Amino acid sequence: MDNIQKRNPNMCLSPNWCISCRSSNEDMNHLFIHCPKAHKLWQQWSTEMGILVTNPNVKDLCLSLCRLTGSSAKNIISFNAAIAALWTIWVGRNKLIFTEKNSTNGTHGKIFAPSLEAGPQKAKFLKTTVKPQLH
Secondary structure, three states: OOOHHOOOOOOOOOOOOOOOOOOEEEHHHHHHHHHHHHHHHHHHHHHHHHOOOOOOOOHHHHHHHHHHOOOOOHHHHHHHHHHHHHHHHHHHHHHHHHOOOOOOOHHHHHOHHHHHHHHHHHHHHHHOOOOOOOO
């Protein structure tokens, strides 16, 4: 069992499936990479940033993101957009667990929708407006 489930053993987070897709055990790799909701977010990030995400686990993903650091505008934007994607996934998961846990109206898939829709437009805006600083 992953630490996500172990943090608060008194809180009932069972069944141990992913709250977003309700089809797999929730561990860190599933939540942030392999869950269909997260995968869709990473596909959009990859398309917008021109960087292919092939990481099978979160550790490798984070190491790859750290390699993006540098002074180029594209690297800075890509890194920040990836961190925003990770944060969006985490906040979306927590919203589902703590505010919509008993919802039966099918809203569990809509948590990621605003980010999926707004992310690429913001990324396109940043790509066209951010100019690299010449020193």
